[in-house]
Amino acid sequence: MDITIEDKFHASCFTLKKEDILKFDKEDNGPINNVLIGIEHHCYGVRFFDDRHGLSVEMFYINGKGLLKGDIIQLQVRDPQYYQLLLRFCVLLADDYKEVNALIAFNTFQNKLRGFLEKRGIFTVTSLELRQFKGQSAVMVSPSPRGIVKIDFINQKEFYVDFFNKIANKPIEKGKEHVYLMVNNDTGLIKIGRSNNPVYRERTLHSKEPSVHRIAMWCCEQNIEKKLHIIFKDKRIRGEWFRLSLADLIEIEKFMDSV
Incomplete structure (x- = not known):
């Protein structure tokens, strides 16, 4: 039986409990701790996994206003439905947390993802950068042996x-x-x-x-x-x-x- 995007979304999206957030904080470089000690009300984060056979990410949002809580989604970077799944996740965040704007959240996650990809030597190009070539028979060659990943941003x-x-x-x-x-x-x-x-x-x-x-x-x-x-x-x-x-x-x- 074919898996619908709805089923796929629910299978990849989870709620973060306090103990999960504290565990993430041990591997984080500061933003989560800022929420824990009250410097910031919320933060976005990305955990990147690269086993040379596939690229996957865990994108999460943590909110410290009142009860400490958060949400996370697990995605394959090259999944054809990646864009739709991430946008659904950001819409869910905006519905649950008044501080979140779905489109800004989407672009924030994508920007963090781009940083991880480039650090791993994977060449990236954004949907906004490609606009200048619209209507042209342009061919893009990657300087990286690992190819090119297109990063979609929302205008x-x-x-x-x-x-x-x-x-x-x-x-x-x-x-x-x-x-x-x-x-x-x-x-x-x-x-x-x-x-x-x-x-x-x-x-x-x-x-x-x-x-x-x-x-x-x-x-x-x-x-x-x-x-x-x-x-x-x-x-x-x-x-x-x-x-x-x-x-x-x-x-x-x-x-x-x-x-």
């Missing part, structure tokens, strides 16, 4: 624009109010705002914060913005900025479809 703006089916690119209806969402790539926070010209608003914010990008907008009554602020009041960080999960964004999409 938050593009991910969210695609998530909302590119409605951010729709023409603006002049003279009408629009509710918009913007993401700050540095923090992962989402801005819920309104304007009769979201494009101009984005440019204004972009001049002060280059990492802010529009990811969705809807032409609607201006009171919709206030309703969304009320719905997600517990997720507010400051002003119009919220720490929203993918589940929250799905809720926003459904809400906007109903108004």
